[in-house]
Amino acid sequence: MITIFDVAKEANVSKSTVSRVVNNDPSVKDDTRVKVQAAIKKLNYAPSFFAKGIRTGKTKTIALLVPEYTNMFYGEMFNGVEDMAFKKGYVVVVCNTGNATSEKEYINKLLERNVDGIIYNTYNASKSTINFLEKLSQETPVVVMDELLGRNSNLNCVYTDGYNSSREAVHYLTKKGIKEIGYVKNNKSIQATKYRYQGFLQGLKECRLKYKKEYIYECTEEAKSNYMKAGKKAGEYFLSLQRKPSAIMTDIDLLAIGCSTQLIANGIKIPEEISIVGFDNIELGEISHPALTTIAQPTREMGCKAAEIIIDQLEGSERQVEKMVFTGELIVRDTTI
Numbered sequence: 452m453i454t455i456f457d458v459a460k461e462a463n464v465s466k467s468t469v470s471r472v473v474n475n476d477p478s479v480k481d482d483t484r485v486k487v488q489a490a491i492k493k494l495n496y497a498p499s500f501f502a503k504g505i506r507t508g509k510t511k512t513i514a515l516l517v518p519e520y521t522n523m524f525y526g527e528m529f530n531g532v533e534d535m536a537f538k539k540g541y542v543v544v545v546c547n548t549g550n551a552t553s554e555k556e557y558i559n560k561l562l563e564r565n566v567d568g569i570i571y572n573t574y575n576a577s578k579s580t581i582n583f584l585e586k587l588s589q590e591t592p593v594v595v596m597d598e599l600l601g602r603n604s605n606l607n608c609v610y611t612d613g614y615n616s617s618r619e620a621v622h623y624l625t626k627k628g629i630k631e632i633g634y635v636k637n638n639k640s641i642q643a644t645k646y647r648y649q650g651f652l653q654g655l656k657e658c659r660l661k662y663k664k665e666y667i668y669e670c671t672e673e674a675k676s677n678y679m680k681a682g683k684k685a686g687e688y689f690l691s692l693q694r695k696p697s698a699i700m701t702d703i704d705l706l707a708i709g710c711s712t713q714l715i716a717n718g719i720k721i722p723e724e725i726s727i728v729g730f731d732n733i734e735l736g737e738i739s740h741p742a743l744t745t746i747a748q749p750t751r752e753m754g755c756k757a758a759e760i761i762i763d764q765l766e767g768s769e770r771q772v773e774k775m776v777f778t779g780e781l782i783v784r785d786t787t788i
Contacts, residue, residue, distance in 0.1 A: 453496045462490035473498045511541045513761055515754075516557070517723065518574045519549040522705065523733040524750055525572065530595070531754025539762050541567075548573070551772040555583050568658045569763035570754075571717040574641040576600050592764040597643040601774060603771045607764075609757045611748040613730070615648035616779030617700065620728050620746055621654025623781055624698045627788050629726060633666035633696035635685040635706045642671065644702040647730055651700055666696045670706070682709020689725075690717050697725060698787070703743055704729035704736045711743070711786060727786040730779075741785030749777050780786060 455473075459466045464487060471479050472487040479487075490496075496611045515532050517525040529545055536543050546561065548554045558569060559772030571584065571593060572623055576771055581604045584593050594607040624632055634651050637644050655662055668688045670681040682705060690713070703705040707729030711721055719725055721741055733745030756775050 453494045455498075457494055457497070458487065458490045458496050460493060462487045496735060509567055509765070512564075512566050513543050513568045513570060513758060514561045514566045515543055515553070515570045515572075516546045516548050517572045518547075519676070520547055521676070522703065522731075523735060524703070524731045524748070527733070527750040528572075528754040529754075531751035532758045533754075534751070535755045535758035535762065539758075541758070541762060543758075544683065554580065558583075558587070562587075562591065566591075566647070567765055568594075570594045570596060570757045570761065571600075572588060572596045572643075574643050575640070576604075581606075590759045594760050596753065596757060598602055598646045599642050600779070601776070602646070605772060607757075607760050607773050609753050609777075610758070611753070611779045613644065613647035613746075613776045613779065614653070616652030616700045616781075617730070617747045618654040618657070620700060620781055621651060621658055624700075624726065624728070624787070625654075625658040625700055627726070629698045629788075630660060631663070631666065631694075631696045631698070632660065633663075633668070633689060633699040635682065635701040635710055636667065636669045637702040637706070638670045638672050644730075647702055663696075665692060669714070677713075678703065678705035678710040682706040682711075683713040684709075686710040686713025690714065690719070692788075695719075695725060698728065699725060700730075701726045702730060704731045704733045707743055707745070707786075708736060708739050709743070711739070718770075722786050722788045726788055732780075734780055737784070744784045744787040745782050746779040747782045748779060753777060 455466050455469050458469045464483060474486050493552060513536055521573055533543050537572055546557060548557050554573060570593060576599060587593055588606055594609055595601060596609055598610045598613050601610045610616055621632060636648050668685045685706060700711060707727050711727045714725060715721060721727055725783040727741050732745045736743035736745050760773050
């Protein structure tokens with residue numbers, strides 16, 4: 452393995468001079484810099500980021516925290532984060548906080564390892580967690596990725612406007628002649644999608660549609676571990692109703708796909724009898740049968756923007772809170788008329 456000492460010997464300079472060249476120290480003379488760079492190229496020397504991190508306190512590492520891996524949404528987000536991070540010379544570590552006793556404890560362990568920035572996803576952010584993140588952001592760049600945190604904190608945030616996206620989806624269904632719309636809510640402990648449901652309620656009001664309590668299904672706690680199964684249970688619930696809604700909207704795509712699967716298995720024609728609308732636009736929705744109508748989030752673009760905010764704040768002189776709100780796009784496929 453080639454070391455910094457080998458480069459110093461090849462260039463006939465000191466180890467500290469090689470270190471200054473690697474770290475782009477402007478005090479190094481041009482001829483010395485050229486000589487060291489030639490030695491680095493000849494020996495194919497790769498500087499140790501671990502050693503550099505000890506000296507500078509920076510590791511060029513971004514942590515992406517997600518609450519669980521089963522939601523394909525986070526995989527696409529990771530792709531976006533990595534797109535930007537790799538371009539800028541950073542690496543990304545993905546951390547599943549679902550099994551952690553405390554998200555704060557998990558973050559502290561990352562900070563002990565000199566992680567430079569944190570992109571934070573959660574299902575349930577308490578006020579104490581928000582306070583913790585706001586305090587942390589004074590020292591370490593933090594970007595939060597959901598509407599709940601974005602609206603209720605003084606933190607960098609990147610999210611899709613679920614409230615207006617769901618509201619507009621109700622208008623779309625109403626224009627198709629649908630007057631009775633059901634909804635599948637995530638479990639109440641998962642607050643990240645709460646504004647989607649509120650947007651649905653607002654849409655009902657604006658379209659003068661009657662709110663029916665029996666048309667609202669809330670998933671149980673197990674939804675967090677298996678969304679498809681939770682969606683199927685929602686489908687069973689709607690099958691049990693004597694009068695069924697003519698459309699069902701859901702908090703996320705996996706719930707919609709599970710619900711649709713269960714309805715079809717029991718003889719319900721989709722979309723002829725019941726239309727289905729999801730939220731997220733994961734790839735599985737496009738290839739499912741029938742293909743899912745959904746509200747698309749620009750997930751990869753969101754991840755890219757979050758990484759850009761982190762890196763800009765790490766490498767810039769000023770840290771101003773940045774909020775980026777994307778607009779959801781209704782993608783009409785085969786589960787709606």
